[in-house]
Amino acid sequence: MKKLLVFFSVGLFVFPCLESCKKFMNPDxxxxxxxxxxxxxxxxxxxxxxxxxxxxxxxxxxxxxxxxxxxxxxxxxxxxxxxxxxxxxxxxxxxxxxxxxxxxxxxxxxxxxxxxxxxxxxxxxxxxxxYFSGITFIKLESFSSPGTFLTQSLSSDTMLVSYTGPEAMPGQGACAYVHLDSTYQVFEALSGFPHPYVQGAITYLEINYKSNVDIAIAVSNGINDVRTVCRLKASATWNKMYAPLTEALNAPSTLSNFFFVIHAVAANNNADIYFDNIKIIKQ
CATH class of the missing domain: 2.60.40 (Immunoglobulin-like)
Known part of the structure; x- marks a missing residue:
């Protein structure tokens, strides 16, 4: 009788399990x-x-x-x-x-x-x-037309030039080019005019580049408040970078107007820097 009760109890447990497994294994x-x-x-x-x-x-x-x-x-x-x-x-x-x-x-x-x-x-x-409709392109720069929104800073001992040679980005026309060496070791350029900014606005930088040295990106009030955003790692081939600017523009205090800054220093007395298709976009 005890054996029968044990078997009956186990059976009550096993049969529901089998039914659950069938449901779990249902391929449909x-x-x-x-x-x-x-x-x-x-x-x-x-x-x-x-x-x-x-x-x-x-x-x-x-x-x-x-x-x-x-x-x-x-x-x-x-x-x-x-x-x-x-x-x-x-x-x-x-x-x-x-x-x-x-x-x-x-x-x-x-x-x-x-x-x-x-x-x-x-x-x-x-x-x-x-892109979403209604976003604002604060700056577009393809370097394909004469002139650029960037101007050489007082810290820079060299300047960018327009380049259309074999190292330019395929199908994109001219790009910006900077050469640094033992004589000209520092490049820095910033916006020629300030860009307006509204607190909290989502703001992004897009940039294509190729360089054998790192490139620093920053924003500034144009005087003494320079806020580093990121560093573009050296790349032997053309690369694209997306960099959010929102945090840098809001901390520690909001810049109501800002300048875009790009900076590089020669490594081993030689640097070749190419960049193109700069976009500064605000939502």
Whole structure:
């Protein structure tokens, strides 16, 4: 009798478990659909918004309003849904070029589409991102026209020149070029005129560059308040950097007007610095 009771009790526990396992292992409930993002594009009005060249590293993905996660470009993204599904994506960047500082690029808008998903199958998507309408381009500089918004500072013993040689960025026309050596060791330039700033406004710098020395980026009141934003690490190939300026512009006190500053010093008595497509953008 005792054996019978034990068997009966165990049976009460095992049978519900088996039923739960069947539900858990149900392939119709557990197999996701997939989205593959091999690349992305960027749309911009090149006259009023500058170059379309981008370095978007990630996509931040939403199913409707539900956040699924941030995924690197080239990832296969699982989605627990099927049929007609709203998929939204935000462009993801590395602030200051640092992998640990990945973030949504806040001045770009959602890519929003409806996709027919099938469980176990992969849908390819190439999102096309763009800036929000209504943002302000404080400064656009392509160095393709005579003159530049940058002027040599009193600390600089050399100046930038317009360059169209083989080291220029492909398809972009002229760029800025600076050469430093044992005689001319310091380059520093800043905005020729101050840029207005409103406290708390999200503000970003975009810049393309190639250099065999690090380049410092700062903002200043034009007198004695110089606030370092970031350092562009030396790069043998053309690179793009996204740098938020908001924190520097607000701390320790807000600059109502600011100057953009770029600075470099020769290393081993030789430096070749190229930069292009400067954008200062405010939301």
């Amino acid at each position: 409930e557990e197999i996701p659909s997939y989205i593959y993002v091999p690349a992305c594009t960027f749309s911009a009005d090149t006259i009023n918004q500058g170059t379309r060249i981008q370095k978007i590293s990630d996509v931040w993905v939403f199913k409707g309003n539900d956040f699924l996660g941030a995924f690197p470009i080239g990832a296969k993204i699982p989605v627990l849904a099927e049929g007609n599904t709203e998929i939204k994506m935000r462009a993801g960047i590395k602030n200051y070029g640092i992998g640990d500082l990945r973030a949504i690029y806040p001045i770009t808008q959602f890519y929003d589409v409806n996709v027919d998903l099938k469980r176990g199958e992969v849908v390819n998507m190439t999102p096309d991102f763009s």
